[in-house]
Amino acid sequence: MSRPGPPAAGADRPATPGQAVVPAQVEAVLRRLEYAVRNKLDGLLLGSYLGLVPGPGSEPGESRQYYPGDDVRRMDWPVTARTMTPHVRQTVADRELETWLVVDLSPSLDFGTVNMEKRELVFAAATAITHLTAKAGNRIGAIITTGEQLSRIPAVAGTNHARYLMRKLAGTPRAAEGRRGDLAMALEQVRRPPRRRGMVVVISDFLGDQDWERPLRGLGDRHELLGIEVLDPRELELPAAGLVTFVDPESGEQLEVQTSDAQLRQRYAEAAAEQRSQIASMLRRAGADQLRLRTDSDWLSDIVRFVLTRRRGVAVRPPSRAGMIGVH
Template sequence: MKSWWPRGRKAAGEAAAPDTTPAPAGPAHHAEHVMRRLEWKVIRRLDGLLQGDYRTLLRGTGLDLADLREYQLHDDVRHIDWNVTARMQSPYVRVFTEDREMSAWFLVDLSPSVDFGSGELRKRNVSAEFVAVLARMLTRHGNRVGAMLYGSGVDTVIPTRNGRRHVLHLLHSMLDRTATGESGPTRLHELLASAASMIKRRSTIFVVSDFISEPGWEKPLAQLAQRHEVVAVRVLDPLELDLPDLGLLTLRDSETGEQVVVDTHDATFRKRFARIAAQREAELRQALVKSSVDALELSTDADLVDAIVRFVDMRKRRSQLSSGGLPAHLRARAA
């Protein structure tokens, strides 16, 4: 799948900096500046909105017995303690709490196609901010995070650790990357295969990408989801879905350098572009469903806080459904 963007127009490729406040000189200081801005403007808002729902971001590797109580209609019969039931002459179920000892990995696609953005932010900025916010939220609650970064290949592996300094190192690694020019098409399956061979312990894995890649990533993604809990974080820009009337444009493939001149004033061309984009969207979503992974979309023109809150709400509902927390007729309707 090629990634085209217009040349010579700010609205279609020359994205402005995400923050107008001047940052101190140096990449490390820049990461600190971005981290402080995110802590003040994003994480503080999330603290007020999530209200203790951080536990839904990760699921532990095991369960600890927390309590015994009488069976209720919505309970999972597999949790009935038959020994206690026999003694009490009434059904009792075991109540578990999840082990919080869990690691999270971010598989981040930083190939040339993510340098596109039609507004103030590029997809690369959105990816970096999402990873920084989620990593900081998780490490503040005792979890460990690591990352694998993909440029023209898997070129950086950051082992799992916790703490703010580690998150800064992760953010710095994402921001302090010089453009390599045309590097050929993205091979997302290489990133997924590398993760499968390297991450041995069960973890929560966030695949952060625009999914503009050579085909063949679907099977490795599904295989990764068989062992780990995988979340596909798809980063996109509105211009990739609907091309406005901008007249004659020169479009350049960001990964191969191939160029083509198109007339966006032609309504037929714009409709064909929208139809192809819609078809690709449907195929992508179908592939993610078949891979049995949760999916989250981040747009360059959308609010990051709203996206994360939606994601947490989705996981909370999924947890309720899987544990039998809703009546059968409502579970069937929600599914």
């Protein structure tokens, strides 16, 4: 995916009601990204229902007479006892789910050393999830946090709304350096008021304050949870590049480091591995599946493998140690 650059003068397109004003260059990137996602996902994820939460559902419905081959675990014993005829309890199929994206665009995401910035990877992941949700006819909404502002897009069904959501996401301005993100607050926006059962997808690098586990765990009591962790390889290990100045985008602090020191690079890798292991453990405790996307990998293939695994009914839990890809 090519990186959207600064818009040319006069590149803004006039907005129609219900649409966001997006520079023409970003609009072109949106079209290419949507085309790539649609071709890749629709070509490999066959079936009439491409949602991330497949299956017959869990909400109880009406009872009907038992037929050979029905799941005996769904026997409706009270009705069976009253009628003296075996009955099974039907369930409401998982259609028209309400999916919420919690999208972290804090300054730590404005970083990338390989194919793209982490911010662009967040946008790509959100596009793929939105496509899967809209394809199945579900409602999708979003909470977007940058550290400077928090935006809410209500959950609505339909492809037009999905494209509107992606335009709003693409048009979200970058936060100024030195502003710290608040993922916990964004998660609280989904928790209150309580919503009907659905799915919550959190897209972030999960860096900064680690106070997001409690609200995420609260969401897990009612919703399916998916944590999409985005990272860059330089966050896992340092190259031997000599004297390098590091800048924390969320605090503005600077530090000069001599990266030619092999022991220092080893300590950095160990600390990074411990940090990623802690993030994985927090996601696991909250009951969330994990998808790890990297700026140096084929993120579309990673998403396809993840969805295929879910469709087989296998929970995709966070890896037990850092450095492992969350999808196999």
